[in-house]
Amino acid sequence: MNMMAPPSRNSLHYSCQILLALGLFSLQMLTPLEASRSKVEHLPGFQGPLPFELETGYVGLGEANDDMQVFYYFVKSENNPKKDPLMLWISGGPGCSSFSALAYQIGPFAFEIKEYNGSLPSLVSRPQSWTKLCNIIFVDLPLGTGFSYAKNVKDYRSDWKLVHNTHQFLRKWLIDHPEFLPNEFYIGADSYSGIPVPAILQEISNGNEEGHQPLINLQGYLLGNPWTTYKEDNYQIQYAHGMGLISDELYASLQRNCKGEYIDVDSGNELCLRDLQYFHECLSGINKFNILASICKDDLRMWRRSLTQELNASLSSRLTVPELSCRDYGFYLATKWISDESVRKALHIREGTIGTWERCYTTDFKREIFSTVEFHANLSKKGYRSLIYSGDLDLIVPFRSTQAWIRDLNYSIIEDWRSWYVNGQVAGYTRTYSNRMTYATVKGSGHIAPEYTPELCFPMFSRWISNLPL
Template sequence: MSMACNLCFSLHLFLLLVLAIFVQLGTSGSKVEVLPGFEGPLPFELETGYVGLGETDDDMQVFYYFVKSENNPQKDPLILWLTGGPSCSSFTGLAFQIGPFAFKIEEYDGSIPKLILRPQSWTKVSSIIFVDLPFGSGFSYAKNLTAQRSDWKLVHHTHQFLRKWLIDHPEFISNEFYMGADSYSGIPTPAVVQEISNGNEIGLQPHINLQGYLLGNPTTTRKEKNDQIPFAHGMGLISDELYASLQRNCKGEYTNVDSINELCLRDLNYFDKCLLGINMYNILDRYCEDDSPKKHESLWRRSLNQKFEDSLNSHLRVPDTRCQIYGFFLATKWANDESVQKSLHIREGTIDKWERCYTSDFKHQISSSFEFHVNLSVKGYHSLIYSGDHDAVVPFMSTEAWIRALNYSIVEDWRPWLVEGQVAGYTRSYSNKMTFATVKV
C-alpha cells in the first residue's frame, strides 16, 4: 500500500474514532399530531426532532422528520433518505417523492397550502428518516454553516446523525437498515454506506444492521453529459447529422472540452440550442424555465437556480401552477408559516427563513462514487439502482455504463417488471447483489 493510501486509511480511522467519542445522547424528538393544511388527525405516525452533532450539541443541530412504517414498524426496514442538490432538504423526498403526503396543486390564495395523502408512499412498507442535510437546508442549523458544507462533511454528519438517532430510538436498532438517495446524493451516499460499514467493523455503537442501499437517477462519475448526447439522439431530440458530427468532432468526450476544439464546441452549442425548450428532468413533461438547469451550468445539479431563489424569496412572482416548481413554491409558503413551525416543534429563532435548497459554497470533494460501489460490492451489500427512463440529466444509459464497469455477471437478464399487470419498467440483476431498474415516467 502506498504512503498516500496509508495516510488516507489512517485519517479515515481517526475520523471514525472521533465519531465514536462524539456519539452521545443529544437528541430530541416529538410526535406530530396534526399538520396545518391537512384535514383531521394524521393517519400515519410522524415524529420530528433535532440531533446535536459536534463537540457540544450547540455546534450543529440536524432536524429530521421520521415516519413510522404503516405496516409493521417493529419488523419493516428502516431507511435514511438524502435528497440531491447537493444542497436540498430531504423534505423534498418527504413531500414530493416517497413520503405519505403531498401538496395539493391549486392556485395560492394566501392561506396555508393544502396537503393530501400519497397512496404510493414508501412508508407503507418501511420506516423512513428524512434528514435536513447538508446544513443550510431546511430547519437544521449550525454556528458556522460555511464550514459544514462539503461532500465529506455531509458523509460524516449523516453517519454521526444515524448512530445518535438510533441511540435515542433503540427499538429500531435491530431493524434492517438501508441508505436511500437520489440525484446528486449518488455521490456522497455510497461513501456514507462505506463509512457505516467501516464503523461497524471497528465496533462503533450502536451496531447498525446495514443491509444495503438504493439510489434513484444517481450522479456517479460527474461525466453524465457524455451520455446525454446519445440519449438525446435516441429520443429524437437531435438529428442524425448533428449526432454524427458530435461523435466525429468530440470523439465521445463532451465534458471539459478543450477551447481549441472549435468544431466540438460549435456542435455542443447547437446541441444546447436544440434542447432549450426541453424539461431535462423528464423530457415528456411540460417545459418551465425555472424547472430546467441552466445550460451553461453543470447539468447534474438539481438545486433551484439562483434566479428563482431570488424571485421566490422576494415574492416578486409566482410560478405557473402547471410547473413542477410550483409545488416547491407552495412548500416554501407552508414551511415558513408560524402555525406549521409550531406543529413541527421548530425551535424559535434558529433559522431566519426556511429554504428547501441553498445555492452557494458547497465544496465538491468526491469526484466519483464508483470506487465506493466497488468496495460495497466486495462486501456483499444489496443495492437497487433505478432510473427514470425519460431523465436527460442523469440518463439511464450513464447509470448502465458504470454498472457494467463493475464487471459482475448477470444472474437475471433484462425483463419487464409489472404493476397491476402493466409494464412499469425493465430490470436486470447482477451477482454482486445489485439490481438495476428503469421506471416508466
C-alpha cells in the same frame, strides 16, 4: 479486505445491542438541546387526524449545543414498525433537504396543487407512500438546509463533511431510538446524492467492523438516477440522439469532432465546440428533468431565489409565481406552508434558529468525491444489496450513463434484461447481477422517478425491499 457479510438478525445479539445503546445513552448525559424529539399530533392544512405517526427532532453533532443541530422528520411504518426496515433518505442537490422526498416523492402526504389564495396550503394523503411498509428518516442535511443550523454552516458543506455528519447523525439517532436497532437498515437517495451516499455506506460498514457502537444492521441501499462519475453529460449526446432530439448528421459530427468527450473540450477544437453549441440550441426548449414534460420559463429562477419573499411585494421584482401546471408550483406552496408560524409550532421548530427556510441551499458546497464506482464495488464485495433505478425520460442523468458504470463493475449477470410489470403493463426493464445489485428502468419517469410515476415506483420499492423479484 474484510469480506464480512451484513450482520444477521440474531435476537440475542440485538438484545445486547439495545442494552448497550441504552447504556451509552445514559452515560452521555445528553441535554435537551443535544438530542430532542417530539411527536407531531397534527399538521396544519391536513384535514383530520394524521393516518401515520410523525416525529420531528434535532440531533446535536458538535461539542457545544449550538455547534451543529441536525433536524429530521421520522415517519413510522404504517404496517409493522417493529419489524419493517428502517431507511434514511438523503435528497440530492447538492444541498436539498429530504423534505423534498417527504412532501413530493415518497412520504405520506403531499401538497394539494391548487391556486394559492393567501390561506394556508392544503395537504392530502399520498396513497403510494413508501412508509406503508418502511420506517423512514427524512433528514435536513447538509447543514444550512431546511431547519438544521450551526454556528458556522460553511465549515460543514462538502462531500466528506456530509459523509461524516450523516454517519454521526445516524449512530446518535439510533442511540436515542434503540428499539430500531434490530430492524434491517437501508439508505435511499437520488440525483447528486449518488455521490456521497456510497461513501456514507462504506463509512458505516467500516465503523461496524471497527466496533463502533451501536452496531447498525446495514443491509443495503437504493439510488435513483444517481450521479456517479461526473461523466454523465457525456451520455446526453447518445441519449438525445436515441430519443430523436438531434439529427443523425449532428450526432455523427459530434462523434467525429469530439471523439466521445463532451465535457472537457479543448478550447482549440472549434469543430467540436460548434457542434456542441448547435446541440444545446436543439435542446434549449426541452425540460431536461423529463423530456416529455413542458418547460416553465421561471424554473431556474424559482430554484435560485427565496420563495418566502412576498411575490407581489414589488412590480419590479423578477420573482414571479410559477404557472399552476409547473412542477415548481408545489415548491412555491411548500415555502408558503412551512413559513407559517402554526406549521413551525406543529413541527416543534426551535424559535429563533431559522429565519428563511431553504429547501435547497446549493451555494458554498465543496465537491470532493468525483467517482463512486469503487465504493459500489467494495459494498458489493461485502454482500450488501442494492437497487439502482433510472427514470427513462431523464436527460440530467441519462440511463445510458448509469448502465455504463454498472457495466464497468464487470459483475456476472444472474437474470438478463427483461420487462417488469405493474397491473399487467410494462413498467420498465430490469437486470440482476451476481453481487446482489438490481438495475431497473422506470417507464415514463423523469429525473426523480417517484415524483413522476409513484404508481410504478411504489411496487418497484415494495418488491425489492421485500426481497422479491421486480
